[in-house]
Amino acid sequence: MAPLSEIQIRELKNLVANAGITFRENSDLSVHCSFKIGGISPFIAEPETREQILETLSIFRKLELPWKILGGGTNLLISDHPNDFVILKLSGGFKEYKDIGGGLFEVGAATNTTPVFRQISQKGYTGAEFLSTIPGWTGGAVIQNAGCYGGELFDLIEEVEFLRNGEILKRKPSEVEHGYRSTEFLKKKDSIILSIRIRLKEGNLEEIEASLKEKRDKRNSSQPENKKSAGSMFKNPKIFDETGKEIKAWQFIDRVGLRGTKIGGAQISPEHCNFIVNTGGAKASEVNQLVSLVQEKVEKETGVILEREVEYFGSIP
Numbered sequence: 278m279a280p281l282s283e284i285q286i287r288e289l290k291n292l293v294a295n296a297g298i299t300f301r302e303n304s305d306l307s308v309h310c311s312f313k314i315g316g317i318s319p320f321i322a323e324p325e326t327r328e329q330i331l332e333t334l335s336i337f338r339k340l341e342l343p344w345k346i347l348g349g350g351t352n353l354l355i356s357d358h359p360n361d362f363v364i365l366k367l368s369g370g371f372k373e374y375k376d377i378g379g380g381l382f383e384v385g386a387a388t389n390t391t392p393v394f395r396q397i398s399q400k401g402y403t404g405a406e407f408l409s410t411i412p413g414w415t416g417g418a419v420i421q422n423a424g425c426y427g428g429e430l431f432d433l434i435e436e437v438e439f440l441r442n443g444e445i446l447k448r449k450p451s452e453v454e455h456g457y458r459s460t461e462f463l464k465k466k467d468s469i470i471l472s473i474r475i476r477l478k479e480g481n482l483e484e485i486e487a488s489l490k491e492k493r494d495k496r497n498s499s500q501p502e503n504k505k506s507a508g509s510m511f512k513n514p515k516i517f518d519e520t521g522k523e524i525k526a527w528q529f530i531d532r533v534g535l536r537g538t539k540i541g542g543a544q545i546s547p548e549h550c551n552f553i554v555n556t557g558g559a560k561a562s563e564v565n566q567l568v569s570l571v572q573e574k575v576e577k578e579t580g581v582i583l584e585r586e587v588e589y590f591g592s593i594p
């Protein structure tokens with residue numbers, strides 16, 4: 278698609294400013310994601326309320342602008358030239374959570390999962406400890422049905438609040454199609470997650486602290502520390518050996534000898550080969566070349582098709 282014109286952006290800026298909605302122009306998207314890769318976005322709108330989201334979308338529609346929603350940017354590979362769409366990033370009240378009582382919490386879509394689920398756990402409630410090790414925002418975690426260590430977000434959800442076709446809807450998890458690292462929201466891309474209600478059980482604080490520590494330690498020992506990445510690049514293909522043990526995506530990548538392989542600034546992590554890391558100045562196109570190399574070699578040599586978990590944000594050659 279063609280880059281947006283200066284005239285389009287000027288018109289957009291006027292309408293968004295007149296509506297009292299916060300925005301940023303010419304933002305370096307590499308600072309909005311954990312891979313630290315991405316070019317300059319012409320415009321990011323940051324609505325703070327449900328009304329402001331509706332107003333922002335109506336402006337985008339009026340000007341016929343393609344748009345995408347960005348959360349914590351921890352599951353994305355952002356284009357080197359993200360100039361053919363505008364961005365919506367939730368702010369304000371969406372960054373908060375409420376303790377409703379009795380183990381019920383309402384969590385805004387723009388809350389940071391790691392600190393929020395640690396705080397909630399430390400109030401003496403158990404079940405959400407695993408979420409304190411997953412980076413990103415709650416809305417992104419809903420879309421993806423984020424999970425680890427045997428737990429996934431949809432196990433805890435009582436209700437999801439989202440915007441679809443101009444309507445604010447609330448659904449129980451049984452009314453939302455979801456599975457391993459997937460939901461109907463991810464497939465259809467037709468909704469904006471606003472908040473979730475989760476219910477947790479009361480627990481013993483000492484045991485909760487021990488569980489938080491155990492999960493943190495497990496993560497620190499199994500993942501490349503302080504590296505620029507978007508986490509696991511491929512979904513585990515759900516293949517089991519003759520003893521019934523799962524063979525993970527990283528084992529296939531290791532098996533075909535790609536551990537540590539580098540293209541430009543992008544590298545298959547020598548420590549955890551389902552991670553691709555930005556060793557400095559990597560381009561999205563270089564990460565994409567590594568992704569294609571892994572998929573082709575693994576399929577050719579083992580017959581297994583590895584599906585990407587990390588999403589591409591904008592076009593990447």
Ligand SMILES: Cc1cc2nc3c(=O)[nH]c(=O)nc-3n(C[C@H](O)[C@H](O)[C@H](O)COP(=O)(O)OP(=O)(O)OC[C@H]3O[C@@H](n4cnc5c(N)ncnc54)[C@H](O)[C@@H]3O)c2cc1C
Binds near residue numbers: 311413509
């Ligand atoms: C070091 C590391 C470890 C990780 N470990 C795990 C793990 O153990 N388990 C796991 O599941 N994931 C893991 N991830 C991936 C990532 O943290 C999760 O998928 C996270 O939940 C993504 O949230 P986000 O806010 O960063 O989403 P983003 O990356 O910003 O966006 C992801 C998708 O969600 C959409 N989106 C974001 N917010 C909204 C919203 N409010 N409404 C509608 N759509 C929205 C975006 O448009 C995009 O399509 C890891 C990532 C890193 C970097």
